[in-house]
Each structure stands twice: as C-alpha cells, then as structure tokens.
Amino acid sequence: MREAPIMTDLALRPSQPAAAPQPKPRYTVADRAPRRLSDFLLRWETILVILLAAVIIGNTLLSPYFLDLYNLADTTYNFSEKAIIALGMALLILVREIDLSIAAIMALAALAIGSLAAHGVAPPLLILAGLGVGLLCGAVNGLLVTRTGVPSIVITIGTMSLFRGIAQVTLGDQALTTYPDSYLALGQSYFITMPPTPLSFLIFLVLAIVFGVVLHGTAIGRQLFAIGANPVAARFAGIRVDRLRFALFTLSGLLAGLAAVLLTARIGVVRPNIALGWELDVVTMVVLGGVAISGGVGTILGVVLAVFVLGLATFGLSLMNVPGIVINVLLGLLLILSIAAPIVIRRFFGRF
C-alpha cells in the first residue's frame, strides 16, 4: 500500500497544527517514578541479598567447614537440579500456572534413561532420551491445561500420579543400576576443576542468565508478565496466551527432563520414587524468590538469590548436624518471616 505506517506519521508530526489547536495539558507527566531509598531497601531482591549475606556470615562464624571451596562445590550438587526446574516453575507461576508434576516427570524421564542404559545405549542418546521424555510429558500437561481449561494445579496433581504411576508400572520393585562410566562422570565429577564446578551448577547459572535476559529484556518476557497480570486483556492485546502457556509447560517438562539426566548421572540408579516430593521444594524456591502466586510479579534474580539462600542455609545447618526436619522448620519460618518482615516494616514506617 502506499503510505508508511500511519502512527509513525503521527509520531513525527507533533508540531504540525491539527484541525483544532491541541491545547497543552496543564500538568507534566514524569518519565520515571521518583526514586526513593525506602523503595529500594524494601525491594524483594535487596532483602534477599541481605538475607544471603547473613546466611554466609552466620555460617562462616558457626562452622569452620563452611568456607571451603570443595565443600561449597559439593553442596551445589544438592540444589542445582531443583534450581534448574525452579527457573521454569518461576515462569509458570508468573503466568498464574503451576506444575506439580515435575518430580513425576523426572521419574519418567529417569526411567527412560535407565532402561536405555541397561540396553547399552550411548550417553548422548541417553541425554536426548531424558530430555525428550521430559518434553513430551510437559507437552501433555500443556495440552491438557490449554485444551480443557481446567486449572493447572488440578491437572498437574492428576498427571503427578499418572506419570509416577507409569514409572511404577514399568519398573515395579526393580532398580536400574547400570550406566556407562562417561555418563556417570557427568554427575559425579567436577565439570571444571578450578574453581571446582559441577556440571549441574554450571548449567543452572547459564540457564539463569538466559532466563533472566529473556524474561526481562524481550517481548516474550513482557508478554508473560501481561498474561500473569490479566490473561483476558493479554489475549485481547494479541498475545497468543494459550500457545505461550503450552510452551511454558513444555519447557518445564524439558527442564525436569534435564534435571533427571543430571540426577541419574549423579546417583547412578533409577527407582520409581526418584525425586519424590521435589515439587514443593521447587515451589518454595520460586515463592521465596518473590514470584507472586497471583501472577505478573517476579524476577529471575530473585529466584536465583532464593536458591542460594535456601541451599546455603540448608548446608550450614546440616554442618551443625541439625536434623533435616528441624531445618525444614527453620526454612519454613524463614519463608514466612522474610515475606512478612517487609510488609510489617512498610506498615509501621510507611505512610499507609
């Protein structure tokens, strides 16, 4: 057609007199919000940084074993797989969805890896199999959620039993315990020797950066925020809401598959109860990371910080031989208090 896009024309023509003279508005609108120190200090990420610093300092003072490069590297093994899934879960929770089936997906993906390995399949194919099964399960979730309109918490409570159930049917009371050494090495040796860095931790860091950039820098990221804040308006704004939802569930499945690849390599055995109960741990990471369950609010930085706070606090407490269940009490309190504190502070010192 003949003209350039219409709005560009308008945009370039503010000075040209319109049919009626356009009156100047009486007020000016600033470009940015006024910066206030209290806003910065009460930002969720700031609080997490303070919390993280407190955890590190506290642990260093209380245990001589904490600040040891190898000990720290070893402890990342215990949270990196969950943290990888947490990145996908963060996006899901951001758009008001949730995936409670991730641990069950891991079981199914691990089953695929284990049974192929038992038949002598090579490591690259094992990895592909794990990722593929994860992707497939995620796609099933995505399909069910977008096609039926049933809330995802409901669908994934169902697929949680279904997926793990399938693993149980196939595996019964057996365990799959043979894996090629080069595959086990992925999870049982440092990927970089200095500084000692396990592969899973490295993958988590890289993925965190990718997720952060995509969520906070690109159009897709913005669309996710909009879906989380108001899915109907987002659809009216031309965002392909269901397609993105489907993609996020698939991604979540894929990440669960990746976690299964890493976990099987690390422990070298697959049973139907693998990764049991991880879903709540992952949700805790995301929630402590400041992603709002009501949708539309959250940052990847927050999730990463929360992963470190939880991981290092757990490690520090177990160095003091606090029983796991008591650690859970403390982490539960931490979760509540750290979310309650800024609210209380705001209420007492804020203007309303």
Place this chain on the structure above:
Amino acid sequence: MKRLATYREIILAAIIAVMVIGISIVAPAFGTRDTFVAVLNDTAFLFMMALAQMIVILTRGIDLSVAANLALTGMLTAMVAEHHPDLPIIVFVVLSTVIGLGLGLINGGLVAALQIPPIVVTLGTLAVFRGMIVVIGGGAQVDGANMGANFQLLPKLTVFGLSSIFWIAVLIAVACWLFLTRTRPGRGLYAVGCNPVAARYCGIDLGRQQLIAYAISGAVAGLSGYLWVARYGVAYVEIATGYELTVIAACVIGGVSIGGGVGSVAGTLLGALFIGLIVNALPVMQVSPFWQMAISGAVILLAVIINARAEARPDKLILPRARREAARVGA
C-alpha cells in the same frame, strides 16, 4: 433458595454410580454392604478434611498445612494421653480441636493480617508444624499401648455399623452446610472469594473471613488428628504425609473452584467419596499395586475433565429464540 444439587454434582454422582456398578461387576467382593460401610468409614477423614479445605478454597485460599496440623495435633494429644490415660474422651476431642484451631489461627493470622499469599504461608507452616513434632517430642513415637484404652475407644464405637468417625464427618457436613448457606459469615466466604474488591465495598472484611476459614480448617484438621491417631493406634512424625494433596484433589473433583467463590458441601462430599472409592476398590479388585497410582491419576484427570466439560460456558443468548440455530443451543 439453593438447589440441592447443581448439574455438575449430578454428573459426578452419576460417574460415581457407574463406577460402583462397574467395580462390583469386576470384583463381586466389592458389592457388599460391608464394603460400603468400610469405604465410608475409611473416607470419613477425607470427608471432613475436604469440607474444611473447601471453606478455605472458597476464599481463594489454600491450606497446604492440614496434614502437618493433623500430625502435630495427633502427636500432642497422644502425648497428653500417655501421661493422663484416664481422661474422658470429650477432653481429647476438645483438646485436639483447640490445638488445631490454634494452629489454624496462626495461618489465618498471617494470611489475614499481613495478606501474605496463602500458599506461601501454608507451605511454610506445613514444614514448621511437622518439624515441631520432632522438636517437641524429641521425635519419639507414641504407641497405642501407652495411650490408654479410653483414648482409642471413640473410633471403635459404631452406629448402624458405621464408625463414630463417619458420624462426626456427617455432623461436620451438616454444620458446614448450615454455615455456608444460612449464615452471614458463611455467605461472606463466597463473596470474598468471588470478588474481594466488591466484598470490601459491601463492608465485608476480607481478613475476618480468611481468619474464619483457616480457623475452621485448622480445627477440623486438629480433630482429625486425634481421631486418626486413635484409629491407627500410633502417633509419629510421618503420619498422613502428603495427605494435603489428596484433600485438595477431592475438593477439585467435587467442583470447588480454585479461583474461589464456587463450591458446595454436596459436591465436595462427592469428590471425597470418588477418591475414597478408588483407593478402596483398586486393592479389592486385585489390581497390581504397581498400577494403582497410575490408574488413580488417570481416573482423577478424567473426572476433572469431564466435569469441566459439563460446566463449559455457553454462548450468549442474544438472538430471539426462534432464530437460534438448533444445533448448538443444547449446551
């Protein structure tokens, strides 16, 4: 005022009826009066816990800490029984309800006063409550033998072959029904769940409603804690782990909307019965234990999806009746 059952509940009841008939054909052992009594007795906990959960979900909340509350209250009550085995039953009933209520108020207080999202609060208290069992009792288990006969008597009492736990669930159901349909705070729960802003404009205090909901949830979980321990004759850290998800699944199958404001006593009871039937029928049908989990997952999914279909929103009716195309009006 309220119709006794909605379309959705009728569908669910029909599904359940078909299931019962199907199962009884496959496994004749199932189709006996005894079995139904056993199913009802076994599902009694789920009935009451699901009703309490429904009340929370109505306010757009969720209470993930119910199972932990149950375990903690059960343990505390059992510890009291260990030291005072001769206390009358009513003391245990009241005590457990009060402890549970207290725990529920902690949830409710955090949700209501600070407006922290319920899933966050109860995810936290889920860990805290269960951990407190270890912190308080040193983690030691309390055995039936040490609880005294009185303590364990209640679940053994039966009326028409149905255990007292079932009858307590019936009482709770009636109370819930009256509360939800006939009282102001009860209707208020629906209002805040349906539209919290509008509720505020109508002078309904969101916080107060939330407090009520979590208090009820806590009290019922606490009472269930005593009954659970009395029934199974042992209290230890891990009782009823993961039970919260079963409870929520029962609500959801029963048509309670996670988005708040929608749900009924009848629907929730049917949802619980549905799950109770499955978990009881699969072993009787001699389905391989390895298959049970997969089957219940698939059946739950199916029920939920069929149910959602039944409720699918019809198109608006704007054209005059005579001009509507017959084909799609059925919905």
Place this chain on the structure above:
Amino acid sequence: ANKRIALVVKNLGNTYFDACRDGANEAAKQLGGMEIIYTAPTKPTAEDQIAVLDSLIAQKVDGLIIAADDANALVPVGKKAMQRGIKVISFDSAVATGGRLMHLSASSTPMIGAKQVQMIAKTLKGEGEVAILSAASTMTNQNSWIAAMKEEWKKPEYAKMPLVATVYGDDQDDKSYREMQALVKAHPNLKGVISPTTIGIRAGAKAIMDGGLIGKVYITGLGLPSEMKDAVEKGACDSFAIWNPVDYGYAATMIMADILGGASAKPGTSVKMGRLGETKIGDDGEAVMGEPFTFDKSNVEKFAKIF
C-alpha cells in the same frame, strides 16, 4: 580429640532407629573418646540422604554408619567419603558394594525370610492362604526378605499354605490398614499375613483387631514388642520376630571403632562387636550379627519396656 562417628538412619522419630541410637551411645560410652552424631534425612529418599552425607563429609567426620534408603544411589557418595579418608560401613539396609567397607546384617537374609514363613506355618499349622503386606515396593531389604521367603516357601511342607498376594502399605499406617482390609475382602479364605515391616505389622494387627477378625486371620512378621504387645495379648498375632535394635546399634558402633582402630574389614577377616563377640565378614563384604529373636505371649511384656 574425640572420634566423631555419624549414625545416619532412614528417618527420625522411628522407635526402631531410636533404639539403635541408644545402642550406639552405649558403645560410645563404653569405649570413651567417641561422639555419636545421630541424624537422618527429612524424607526417606536417596537424594535427601545424599545431602545429609555430603554435609557429614564436609565436616570430616571419622566414620559413617549408614542405613541406606537406596543401596546403589549411595555408592558414589560413599566412595567420595572413603576417598577423603572416612570409614564407611552400612547396617540395617545395605549400601551396595563399592560404597562401603562392609555391611552388618542383623541376621542373614535367608534366615530372616525363612523365620517369618516358619512362624506363620506354626501358627496356621501349615494350612491356609497367606499374603504379604510389605512397605514400599522400592525398599531393598523388604524386597530381599520377600525373595528369601519365596525361596523358603518352595519347601514341600508349605504345599497347603499358598502365597496368594503381595501388597504394599508404603510404611504408612492408613494405607497399610486399608491394604489389610482389602486383602481380607479380596481373599475370603485368607488365614495369615506376613508383614516384614514394623509399620505394616502394627497397622495390619490393628485392622484385624478393629475388624473383628481375631482368630480368623493371624499376622506375623517383623515387629517391635512395644508396638505389638497389645496384638499378641489379644490374639491377632501369635508370634513375631525381630533382632534387638539396641544391640544392633551397639554392634555397628563397636565394629566402626574396631575399623578406626586399624581393623581392615576385608572379606574373610573378623571384626569385634564388644559384648556381642566377633563376626566374620563374608566374601560379599557382609557380616551377620546374630539370629532374629522370636516374641510371643511369654516374653513380649518384658521386652515391650525396652523397645
């Protein structure tokens, strides 16, 4: 400095393991200069147990005594510990070879399996349908005992006592209770149940007592006297077996002390178990503490006070 030995069990709040801990403490007191760290993962899964072990390795403890949640999954972490100079042995539920120096069985697997079949045969006088009510389908020791039972079952004297079902109560009281009820329904001629898990046997016994099945169905298996006293007195259970868990914890700790003191723990050698004497390590790296002990009306009262 004190030698620090960690006793890592499957879960906390379990009477059985608490009794093991008492035994370990008894040994530590007897030996002196020894500190016991008693701990367990939050959830009984391999992943959680690995995290606990990692923190113990980081603390450079001297010895690890592990009741494994998963035999194979703990091998890498056990290896890592041994590479860092920590002595690792397992008890109760084994870590697979390669992940530990040796394993101390309470009793040999065939012995435990056979014992349970013999007990139910004695109760039923060798006649009637029998089922197994196990813990979770994934648990190693339960599974190996069941395998051993089936081996024993092949003997001709059990011909009139068929095994009709194996079900799993996942070591949860409510599920075990329900499975027990279902067993009775599904198999109207069921006479006996073997439950090789302390939670399964107590929930099963409760279901028998509550369901008015005393005298019709008997349960046996591995149970704790304190939990089973009632069932034995009421007649839901004729006899059951278990080893003394206090002794078990004591023996494992003594062996660890012996190894820390220089014993090689190689197959074919012997290790010392303090007041319980010595035990010889077999070719598979496993040693046996003793025979399971049978409890019935005559002695359950006495032991119920201990564990």
Place this chain on the structure above:
Amino acid sequence: MPSDPVLTLAGISKSFPGVRALSDVGFSLYPGQVTALIGENGAGKSTIVKTLTGIYLPDEGSLTVGQEAKHFSSPRDAWAAGIAAIHQETVMFDELTVAENIFTGHMPGGTLIDWAEARRRTAALLKRIDADFKPETKLKRLSVAQQHMVEIARALSHEAKVIIMDEPTAALSSHEIQELFRIVDQLKAEGHAILFISHKFDEIFRVSDRWVCLRDGEKVGEGLTRDVREPDLVRLMVGRPVDQIFPKRALTIGETVLEVEGLSNATEFEDIGFTLRRREILGFYGLVGAGRSEVMQCLFGMSRPTRGRVTLEGRPFVAKAPADAIAAGIAYVPEDRQHQGAVLPLGIRENTTLASLGAHVRYGFLSRNSERAATRMLGTRLAVKAAHWEQRLGELSGGNQQKVVIAKWLATKPKVVILDEPTKGIDVGSKAAVHDFIGELAEDGLAVILVSSELPEVMGLADRIIVMHEGQMVTAVTRGGPGWSAEAIVAAATGADHQAVAA
C-alpha cells in the same frame, strides 16, 4: 438553601504516594436535591465517593451527617449513617444470585439468614426499578445493563438518606438511562439527597439541582444548575474554554478495506454484512446487549462464526485469535475496560506498548527508550493524567485508564480500528481529543468502526450507521440520507421497525 444539609464535608484531603488526590474539599448535600459532582478525569470525584463510603480514610477533614460528626472506617459505618453508593467500578459477584448481590453485607435475619425475606425484598426492589429478572438468577447470566440495575437496586436496598452514583449511566443506553432518571426523580421526591457524577452534560442538566466542580483535587466552584450554562462549567473544569465538538472532517472515502458477508453465530448474531472503506467511519448503534460487541469480537478472532465470509483488502480473512487480527491490521478497543482492556498491575508504558511490542524491539531486545517515546507521544495526545509514565494503571482514575487502553490499540498502526464504547467514562475535554484523534486517523487512511451507545457521538462522527437489534441488523443509514435522524435511529434500535436490511 431550602433546608438543613443531610451531609456536609469540610476540609477533606487525601493523598496517594506522589499524588494529592483531594485537597481541602468541602460541600453539602441537601434532602430532595440532586447534586452533580463534575470534574475532569482524575479530578478526584471517585476518591470523594470512596471517602464518603468508608473505603478510604481521608487524611484530614470532617464529615457531618445531620448534626453529628462521623468517622467511617468501613462501608458498614457509612451504611449505618445512611449513605449508600453505586461505584464506578462494577462491584458485583458473578457467581452469586441477584438477591445475594443486593444483600451481601446486610442480609436480613438474625443468627440465620432469612432468605424468604431477602427474596421478598429483592423482588420488591426489582419491581420498583422495573427490572424483569428473578432474584434467584445468577448474576453472570445477566447482561451488562441488567447487572447495572442490580447495582442500583443494591444502593436502594439500604434505605439510605444519601445515595451516591458514580457514572451510573456509562454502561447504559438511552432507554435505560431514561429509566434511571425516573428512579432518580422518584428518590428526590421521597426526600433523598443524591450525589450524581457524570461526564455527560445533558444528563447533568436533566437531573441535577446543584453542582460542585472539582479540578485537580480542589473544589473550584459550586452553585445552582439553573444558573449556569454548559460552557461555563467546562471552563471551570478544565481551566480554559474547550471546543467540545470538532466539526466532522470532510474526507473522500477510499477503496474497500473490509467486507463482511452473512456472518452468523448460533445464538449471538445472524447474517451480519457490510463493507468498510478507507477513511470511512462506520457507526454501530443499538441498545446495550444488541450483540454489537459479539460481532466485533468475532471479527477480531475472539470467537468463531458458524457461517459467513470476511474479506480484508480483497483477500479472505480468518482470525483464529486476536493475534491474527492484529497481524492483519485490525485493532479492537474492547468495551470492558476492567477485564479486557487494562492490565492493572502493569505500568502505563507497559500497557501502551503491549499490543505493538514488535515495533520496539532492537537487536532482539525491547528498547525502553523507544517504548517511552511512544508512550509519551500517545499519552500526551490523549491527555492522560498521571504522576509518571511508569505508574501502575490500577492507580489511575477510570477515565485515564480508558485513555491508556485506547492508546494501546492506536499504537498497533492498524488498517481497521474497531472502537467499542471508546469514550466510556472519559471527560469532555479528553473526549474531544479522542474524537479529533479518530477523525485524524480516518484522514490518514484508516477505516474506523465505532460502536457506541451514545447517539450524539455516533451521529457526530460516523459516515454511515448500522443499527442492530437482538443480534440482527435492522437498518443502515447514511449521513444526510433518508432516516438520518435521532428519532428514526432510536426507533430502529428498540426494535420498533422490524425489517432486517443488508447494508
């Protein structure tokens, strides 16, 4: 003054972070009188309503009801003092029945609710406002206009001395508006004091006895309605004179852009057909609930037609989702601002660029600067009042939210723009700006479909008007042609003239 005031506000101030919404406002309401509260978007009208109903606590100032100083900390306090309101935002419960919607918060009965009484009183209220639905109907089954009637019934149910109506006519069409006026007159006759907020001057002059004008949170004048003329009020509101109606631009209509033939849905509309050309403004008029929005949403890809054909620039066009429609150059400004238009938790900038993110991508990333420039340009053009461009939409006044929603769609550079009640809740000055903007877009070659229940607006802007009734097109009239008169169009819309025609 005729008698003692029932309600007096004095020195009321209220601030939000960064904004002083009200400063030192004071006026009185008198029994048997209607007071119109006027002011631009964001002047503070709704904030007054919320302070009067106990939803906001004022920072300073006092409320006197009768002779008593009052302090409202909850809507219940306000009810108790005899004040009830219809709010600007719909505050309704979709899943509850009409009776419950009316009585939530003040159910009749003692310990147990007296449902029979609630139903009886609901029926009486519905009868009083001439509404023909049942107390047991679930609210979600009602049309937007009917829902509005429920809100009115709710305000009446309190038997309040003071009734506040915040833009009660925004969702209503002329028929229902007449109905509302009848109710207002009746209330007045019964001695109620009424505070009436509207941006439409014909309504203000029709119902009010007195007026109070706010500008930027301050009271800038008050008086008797019979003593003023419209331009004076406008000057007070805006601070300067405003041309309210721009003359319709004379444009030469271009080639056909959109052609719709026999578009039907099973229950919503039937046999819709029209052509739309460049530089043309095509009006759609009808009573609320006539199905205009459904037709437009179908064109926009929100629903699928059962029959019919759509051609866009000569090619067949099928929209499976709004994204397809936008990609093809169709924009739709939805009528339901709260749910379909505004993303309240996000900022103005994020809302403005949401439908046109592609235009702000540089090297794969969103450019904040580019977004800001576009937001500033459109926001200023549409006279959005805000503290800053990052302000959350939820913090803006209703009218300003609507402006941002319009800006979002105009930013997509469409070929066809469908405006569904675009000026709902927008003040006179800004409405003129929007109309001018629409005219200018048409001049630039855009084709416009204007769905509006406000007849002056459609007749002032459109080249042709299609009238719908119960899902069918009843007539189409061309500017200056036969039938181009308010009476004829309204008659057609009410179904008086039953003769379906094709355009």
